[in-house]
Amino acid sequence: MDQKLYFIAMVPSSDIRERVRDLKEELKERFGVKHALKSPAHITLQMPFRRDQAEETAISEVLEEFAREQLSFQVDLSGFDSFPPRVIFVKVNNHEPIKQLCESLRIVLSDRLKFTEKELSHKFHPHMTIATRDLSEDLYDRIWPEYESRELKASFTASGICLLKHNGRFWDIYKEFGFTQK
Template sequence: MNNAATHSMFYIAVLCPPEIDNKIQAHKVWMRERFACTVAMKSPAHITLIPPFWLANEREQILINTLHSLNTSVQSFTIQLKNFSHFSNKVIFAAVEENHVLGSLRKATEDHFITVFHDSIKPDDRPFHPHVTIANRDIKPGDFNKAWAHFEKLDYEQSFPASKISLLKLSPAKWNVIAEQTF
Protein backbone atom coordinates (compact mmCIF):
# COMPACT_ATOMS: atom_id res chain seq x y z
CA MET A 1 0.00 0.00 0.00
CA ASN A 2 1.20 3.50 -0.75
CA ASN A 3 1.50 6.23 1.83
CA ALA A 4 -1.40 8.67 1.42
CA ALA A 5 0.90 11.50 2.51
CA THR A 6 3.18 10.94 -0.49
CA HIS A 7 0.84 9.27 -3.01
CA SER A 8 -2.65 9.83 -4.39
CA MET A 9 -5.16 7.66 -6.23
CA PHE A 10 -6.22 8.50 -9.79
CA TYR A 11 -8.33 6.98 -12.56
CA ILE A 12 -9.15 7.87 -16.16
CA ALA A 13 -12.66 7.76 -17.57
CA VAL A 14 -15.29 9.03 -19.97
CA LEU A 15 -17.73 10.99 -17.83
CA CYS A 16 -21.46 10.97 -18.47
CA PRO A 17 -22.98 14.41 -19.05
CA PRO A 18 -24.74 16.13 -16.11
CA GLU A 19 -28.27 15.10 -17.11
CA ILE A 20 -27.27 11.41 -17.11
CA ASP A 21 -25.08 11.84 -14.03
CA ASN A 22 -28.15 13.21 -12.19
CA LYS A 23 -30.23 10.15 -13.15
CA ILE A 24 -27.47 7.74 -12.16
CA GLN A 25 -27.01 9.68 -8.92
CA ALA A 26 -30.72 9.14 -8.13
CA HIS A 27 -30.18 5.37 -8.45
CA LYS A 28 -27.12 5.60 -6.18
CA VAL A 29 -29.19 7.50 -3.61
CA TRP A 30 -31.85 4.77 -3.80
CA MET A 31 -29.16 2.19 -3.01
CA ARG A 32 -27.79 4.29 -0.16
CA GLU A 33 -31.22 4.83 1.42
CA ARG A 34 -32.24 1.17 1.25
CA PHE A 35 -28.99 -0.74 1.57
CA ALA A 36 -26.42 1.74 2.96
CA CYS A 37 -24.33 1.53 -0.24
CA THR A 38 -22.09 4.60 -0.40
CA VAL A 39 -18.86 3.65 -2.24
CA ALA A 40 -20.19 4.47 -5.73
CA MET A 41 -21.44 7.86 -4.56
CA LYS A 42 -17.86 9.17 -4.41
CA SER A 43 -17.61 9.25 -8.24
CA PRO A 44 -19.54 11.01 -10.95
CA ALA A 45 -21.26 8.69 -13.45
CA HIS A 46 -18.51 7.42 -15.73
CA ILE A 47 -17.07 4.63 -17.86
CA THR A 48 -13.64 3.63 -16.60
CA LEU A 49 -10.80 3.51 -19.13
CA ILE A 50 -7.96 3.03 -16.63
CA PRO A 51 -8.97 1.78 -13.16
CA PRO A 52 -7.73 3.46 -9.98
CA PHE A 53 -3.99 3.48 -9.41
CA TRP A 54 -1.59 5.02 -6.90
CA LEU A 55 0.95 7.59 -8.04
CA ALA A 56 3.52 9.68 -6.16
CA ASN A 57 2.24 13.22 -5.67
CA GLU A 58 5.30 14.76 -7.31
CA ARG A 59 4.37 12.95 -10.57
CA GLU A 60 0.86 14.47 -10.79
CA GLN A 61 1.87 17.18 -13.29
CA ILE A 62 3.53 14.56 -15.50
CA LEU A 63 0.26 12.60 -15.37
CA ILE A 64 -1.70 15.69 -16.44
CA ASN A 65 0.81 16.41 -19.23
CA THR A 66 0.51 12.79 -20.40
CA LEU A 67 -3.27 13.18 -20.58
CA HIS A 68 -2.87 16.35 -22.66
CA SER A 69 -0.42 14.62 -25.01
CA LEU A 70 -2.87 11.79 -25.79
CA ASN A 71 -3.33 11.77 -29.54
CA THR A 72 -5.77 9.19 -30.80
CA SER A 73 -7.48 8.56 -34.12
CA VAL A 74 -10.80 8.22 -32.26
CA GLN A 75 -13.35 10.89 -33.12
CA SER A 76 -16.38 11.93 -31.08
CA PHE A 77 -18.89 9.06 -30.92
CA THR A 78 -22.16 8.12 -29.23
CA ILE A 79 -22.39 5.94 -26.14
CA GLN A 80 -25.65 4.06 -25.55
CA LEU A 81 -26.74 3.00 -22.08
CA LYS A 82 -29.44 0.35 -21.98
CA ASN A 83 -30.97 -1.19 -18.88
CA PHE A 84 -29.02 -2.57 -15.94
CA SER A 85 -26.80 -5.54 -15.28
CA HIS A 86 -24.43 -6.82 -12.61
CA PHE A 87 -21.11 -8.52 -11.94
CA SER A 88 -21.79 -11.47 -9.61
CA ASN A 89 -23.45 -10.14 -6.47
CA LYS A 90 -20.97 -7.28 -5.97
CA VAL A 91 -21.71 -4.62 -8.61
CA ILE A 92 -24.93 -3.23 -10.14
CA PHE A 93 -24.55 -0.96 -13.16
CA ALA A 94 -26.17 0.73 -16.13
CA ALA A 95 -25.13 -1.38 -19.11
CA VAL A 96 -23.22 0.12 -22.04
CA GLU A 97 -24.17 -1.20 -25.47
CA GLU A 98 -21.28 -2.81 -27.33
CA ASN A 99 -19.16 -0.10 -28.91
CA HIS A 100 -15.95 -0.85 -30.80
CA VAL A 101 -14.92 2.82 -30.84
CA LEU A 102 -15.07 2.92 -27.04
CA GLY A 103 -12.90 -0.21 -26.97
CA SER A 104 -10.39 1.48 -29.28
CA LEU A 105 -10.34 4.57 -27.07
CA ARG A 106 -9.71 2.46 -24.00
CA LYS A 107 -6.85 0.58 -25.71
CA ALA A 108 -5.22 3.77 -27.01
CA THR A 109 -5.53 5.43 -23.58
CA GLU A 110 -4.12 2.42 -21.74
CA ASP A 111 -1.19 2.07 -24.17
CA HIS A 112 -0.39 5.79 -23.95
CA PHE A 113 -0.35 5.91 -20.14
CA ILE A 114 1.48 2.61 -19.64
CA THR A 115 4.33 3.93 -21.78
CA VAL A 116 5.02 6.65 -19.21
CA PHE A 117 3.66 5.07 -16.01
CA HIS A 118 4.48 1.36 -16.45
CA ASP A 119 5.51 1.22 -12.79
CA SER A 120 2.04 2.40 -11.62
CA ILE A 121 -0.41 1.45 -14.37
CA LYS A 122 -0.54 -2.16 -15.47
CA PRO A 123 -2.32 -3.59 -18.52
CA ASP A 124 -5.78 -4.83 -17.57
CA ASP A 125 -5.90 -8.47 -18.64
CA ARG A 126 -9.64 -8.72 -18.07
CA PRO A 127 -11.92 -8.23 -21.06
CA PHE A 128 -13.14 -4.64 -21.34
CA HIS A 129 -16.71 -4.52 -20.05
CA PRO A 130 -17.73 -0.85 -20.03
CA HIS A 131 -20.45 0.09 -17.54
CA VAL A 132 -21.72 2.92 -15.33
CA THR A 133 -21.65 1.79 -11.71
CA ILE A 134 -24.68 2.20 -9.45
CA ALA A 135 -23.36 0.22 -6.47
CA ASN A 136 -20.17 -1.71 -5.85
CA ARG A 137 -18.13 -3.41 -3.17
CA ASP A 138 -20.44 -2.47 -0.30
CA ILE A 139 -23.59 -4.41 -1.25
CA LYS A 140 -24.16 -6.92 1.52
CA PRO A 141 -24.69 -10.46 0.16
CA GLY A 142 -28.15 -10.60 1.72
CA ASP A 143 -29.16 -7.32 0.01
CA PHE A 144 -28.01 -8.03 -3.51
CA ASN A 145 -31.08 -10.06 -4.59
CA LYS A 146 -33.48 -7.42 -3.23
CA ALA A 147 -31.60 -4.62 -5.01
CA TRP A 148 -31.31 -6.59 -8.25
CA ALA A 149 -35.06 -7.41 -8.17
CA HIS A 150 -35.63 -3.63 -8.37
CA PHE A 151 -33.12 -2.86 -11.15
CA GLU A 152 -33.85 -5.83 -13.41
CA LYS A 153 -37.43 -4.59 -13.89
CA LEU A 154 -36.47 -1.03 -14.86
CA ASP A 155 -36.37 0.17 -18.45
CA TYR A 156 -33.44 2.51 -18.85
CA GLU A 157 -32.13 3.93 -22.09
CA GLN A 158 -29.90 6.96 -22.57
CA SER A 159 -27.29 8.03 -25.07
CA PHE A 160 -24.68 10.74 -25.08
CA PRO A 161 -21.83 12.00 -27.24
CA ALA A 162 -18.36 11.16 -25.97
CA SER A 163 -15.67 13.62 -26.99
CA LYS A 164 -13.26 13.82 -24.03
CA ILE A 165 -11.63 11.80 -21.32
CA SER A 166 -11.17 12.92 -17.74
CA LEU A 167 -8.49 12.39 -15.12
CA LEU A 168 -9.90 12.06 -11.60
CA LYS A 169 -8.11 12.24 -8.26
CA LEU A 170 -9.40 10.93 -4.95
CA SER A 171 -9.82 13.46 -2.16
CA PRO A 172 -10.85 12.11 1.24
CA ALA A 173 -14.56 12.34 0.42
CA LYS A 174 -14.86 11.98 -3.36
CA TRP A 175 -13.26 11.73 -6.77
CA ASN A 176 -12.66 15.10 -8.49
CA VAL A 177 -11.87 15.86 -12.12
CA ILE A 178 -8.44 17.51 -12.26
CA ALA A 179 -7.87 17.51 -16.04
CA GLU A 180 -9.65 16.70 -19.29
CA GLN A 181 -8.58 16.02 -22.86
CA THR A 182 -10.80 16.30 -25.93
CA PHE A 183 -10.34 13.71 -28.67
Protein backbone atom coordinates in the same frame (compact mmCIF):
# COMPACT_ATOMS: atom_id res chain seq x y z
CA MET B 1 7.05 11.15 -1.74
CA ASP B 2 3.48 12.41 -1.76
CA GLN B 3 1.63 9.60 -3.55
CA LYS B 4 -1.96 10.19 -4.56
CA LEU B 5 -4.59 7.86 -5.98
CA TYR B 6 -5.92 8.50 -9.51
CA PHE B 7 -7.96 6.79 -12.21
CA ILE B 8 -8.91 7.62 -15.80
CA ALA B 9 -12.50 7.52 -17.03
CA MET B 10 -15.08 8.80 -19.45
CA VAL B 11 -17.53 10.98 -17.56
CA PRO B 12 -20.93 11.46 -19.24
CA SER B 13 -22.79 14.70 -19.81
CA SER B 14 -24.22 16.45 -16.75
CA ASP B 15 -27.80 15.26 -17.41
CA ILE B 16 -26.69 11.61 -17.38
CA ARG B 17 -24.46 12.20 -14.34
CA GLU B 18 -27.55 13.52 -12.52
CA ARG B 19 -29.71 10.56 -13.57
CA VAL B 20 -27.07 8.09 -12.38
CA ARG B 21 -26.55 10.03 -9.15
CA ASP B 22 -30.32 9.85 -8.56
CA LEU B 23 -30.13 6.05 -8.96
CA LYS B 24 -27.25 5.89 -6.48
CA GLU B 25 -29.17 8.11 -4.03
CA GLU B 26 -32.23 5.88 -4.37
CA LEU B 27 -30.12 2.82 -3.49
CA LYS B 28 -28.70 4.69 -0.50
CA GLU B 29 -32.14 5.74 0.75
CA ARG B 30 -33.85 2.39 0.24
CA PHE B 31 -31.05 -0.06 1.05
CA GLY B 32 -28.19 1.86 2.71
CA VAL B 33 -25.87 1.16 -0.25
CA LYS B 34 -23.75 4.28 -0.68
CA HIS B 35 -20.17 3.46 -1.72
CA ALA B 36 -20.85 4.22 -5.41
CA LEU B 37 -21.70 7.82 -4.41
CA LYS B 38 -17.98 8.40 -3.78
CA SER B 39 -17.42 9.00 -7.50
CA PRO B 40 -19.33 10.76 -10.27
CA ALA B 41 -21.01 8.59 -12.92
CA HIS B 42 -18.26 7.29 -15.17
CA ILE B 43 -16.94 4.47 -17.35
CA THR B 44 -13.52 3.45 -16.03
CA LEU B 45 -10.79 3.26 -18.67
CA GLN B 46 -7.83 2.81 -16.30
CA MET B 47 -8.27 1.38 -12.82
CA PRO B 48 -6.92 3.34 -9.83
CA PHE B 49 -3.16 3.85 -9.68
CA ARG B 50 -0.77 5.65 -7.33
CA ARG B 51 1.65 8.33 -8.47
CA ASP B 52 3.65 11.09 -6.85
CA GLN B 53 1.72 14.33 -6.95
CA ALA B 54 4.76 15.85 -8.68
CA GLU B 55 3.97 13.65 -11.73
CA GLU B 56 0.55 15.26 -12.30
CA THR B 57 1.89 17.66 -14.92
CA ALA B 58 3.50 14.88 -16.95
CA ILE B 59 0.38 12.70 -16.68
CA SER B 60 -1.80 15.64 -17.75
CA GLU B 61 0.40 16.45 -20.75
CA VAL B 62 0.31 12.85 -21.99
CA LEU B 63 -3.47 12.58 -21.51
CA GLU B 64 -4.02 15.94 -23.24
CA GLU B 65 -2.03 14.79 -26.27
CA PHE B 66 -3.76 11.40 -26.28
CA ALA B 67 -7.24 12.94 -26.09
CA ARG B 68 -6.56 15.38 -28.94
CA GLU B 69 -5.87 12.37 -31.19
CA GLN B 70 -9.29 10.79 -30.45
CA LEU B 71 -12.60 11.44 -32.18
CA SER B 72 -15.79 11.88 -30.20
CA PHE B 73 -18.38 9.08 -30.45
CA GLN B 74 -21.83 8.16 -29.22
CA VAL B 75 -22.31 5.99 -26.10
CA ASP B 76 -25.67 4.24 -25.70
CA LEU B 77 -26.94 3.14 -22.28
CA SER B 78 -29.81 0.70 -21.90
CA GLY B 79 -31.07 -0.99 -18.76
CA PHE B 80 -29.01 -2.62 -16.05
CA ASP B 81 -26.67 -5.55 -15.61
CA SER B 82 -24.50 -6.92 -12.84
CA PHE B 83 -21.36 -8.72 -11.80
CA PRO B 84 -23.00 -10.99 -9.22
CA PRO B 85 -23.06 -10.76 -6.29
CA ARG B 86 -21.36 -7.41 -5.59
CA VAL B 87 -21.90 -4.95 -8.46
CA ILE B 88 -24.97 -3.50 -10.20
CA PHE B 89 -24.47 -1.14 -13.13
CA VAL B 90 -26.03 0.76 -16.00
CA LYS B 91 -25.44 -1.27 -19.14
CA VAL B 92 -23.39 0.20 -22.01
CA ASN B 93 -24.62 -1.13 -25.36
CA ASN B 94 -21.85 -0.24 -27.78
CA HIS B 95 -18.62 -1.58 -26.26
CA GLU B 96 -16.37 -1.55 -29.31
CA PRO B 97 -15.40 2.16 -29.53
CA ILE B 98 -14.79 2.23 -25.77
CA LYS B 99 -12.67 -0.93 -25.90
CA GLN B 100 -10.62 0.55 -28.74
CA LEU B 101 -10.13 3.75 -26.75
CA CYS B 102 -9.08 1.74 -23.70
CA GLU B 103 -6.57 -0.34 -25.69
CA SER B 104 -5.02 2.81 -27.20
CA LEU B 105 -4.84 4.37 -23.74
CA ARG B 106 -3.13 1.26 -22.33
CA ILE B 107 -0.39 1.54 -24.95
CA VAL B 108 0.18 5.23 -24.17
CA LEU B 109 0.23 4.63 -20.40
CA SER B 110 2.75 1.83 -20.83
CA ASP B 111 5.00 3.56 -23.36
CA ARG B 112 4.88 7.16 -22.19
CA LEU B 113 4.15 6.95 -18.45
CA LYS B 114 5.83 3.60 -17.71
CA PHE B 115 2.77 1.90 -16.23
CA THR B 116 3.61 -1.68 -15.29
CA GLU B 117 1.67 -4.68 -16.59
CA LYS B 118 0.18 -5.06 -13.11
CA GLU B 119 -1.05 -1.44 -13.08
CA LEU B 120 -2.73 -1.56 -16.48
CA SER B 121 -6.43 -2.41 -16.77
CA HIS B 122 -6.80 -5.69 -18.67
CA LYS B 123 -10.22 -7.20 -18.04
CA PHE B 124 -12.50 -4.58 -19.48
CA HIS B 125 -16.29 -4.54 -19.65
CA PRO B 126 -17.58 -0.97 -20.15
CA HIS B 127 -20.24 -0.13 -17.56
CA MET B 128 -21.44 2.61 -15.18
CA THR B 129 -21.57 1.33 -11.58
CA ILE B 130 -24.50 2.25 -9.31
CA ALA B 131 -23.84 -0.20 -6.44
CA THR B 132 -20.57 -1.82 -5.33
CA ARG B 133 -18.31 -2.72 -2.39
CA ASP B 134 -20.90 -2.16 0.35
CA LEU B 135 -23.43 -4.28 -1.56
CA SER B 136 -23.69 -7.54 0.39
CA GLU B 137 -24.80 -10.78 -1.24
CA ASP B 138 -28.09 -10.61 0.68
CA LEU B 139 -28.76 -7.05 -0.50
CA TYR B 140 -27.79 -7.97 -4.04
CA ASP B 141 -30.38 -10.77 -3.95
CA ARG B 142 -33.02 -8.23 -2.84
CA ILE B 143 -32.08 -5.41 -5.20
CA TRP B 144 -31.12 -7.17 -8.43
CA PRO B 145 -34.56 -8.62 -9.35
CA GLU B 146 -35.96 -5.08 -9.35
CA TYR B 147 -33.18 -3.58 -11.48
CA GLU B 148 -32.88 -6.56 -13.82
CA SER B 149 -36.14 -5.58 -15.54
CA ARG B 150 -36.04 -1.84 -14.90
CA GLU B 151 -36.04 0.45 -17.94
CA LEU B 152 -33.37 3.04 -18.63
CA LYS B 153 -32.44 4.47 -21.99
CA ALA B 154 -29.95 7.26 -22.52
CA SER B 155 -27.06 8.27 -24.72
CA PHE B 156 -24.29 10.81 -24.64
CA THR B 157 -21.40 11.92 -26.78
CA ALA B 158 -18.06 10.74 -25.46
CA SER B 159 -16.14 13.95 -26.01
CA GLY B 160 -13.16 13.42 -23.73
CA ILE B 161 -11.58 11.62 -20.81
CA CYS B 162 -11.02 12.68 -17.23
CA LEU B 163 -8.29 12.20 -14.67
CA LEU B 164 -9.96 11.65 -11.31
CA LYS B 165 -8.11 12.11 -8.04
CA HIS B 166 -9.01 10.75 -4.62
CA ASN B 167 -9.21 13.46 -1.94
CA GLY B 168 -9.13 11.06 1.01
CA ARG B 169 -12.93 10.62 1.10
CA PHE B 170 -14.17 10.53 -2.49
CA TRP B 171 -13.15 11.00 -6.12
CA ASP B 172 -12.97 14.45 -7.74
CA ILE B 173 -12.67 15.18 -11.44
CA TYR B 174 -9.16 16.63 -11.39
CA LYS B 175 -8.76 17.43 -15.11
CA GLU B 176 -10.72 16.94 -18.31
CA PHE B 177 -9.14 16.29 -21.71
CA GLY B 178 -11.27 16.89 -24.80
CA PHE B 179 -11.38 14.78 -27.95
CA THR B 180 -11.34 16.22 -31.44
CA GLN B 181 -14.99 16.71 -32.39
CA LYS B 182 -16.28 14.78 -35.41
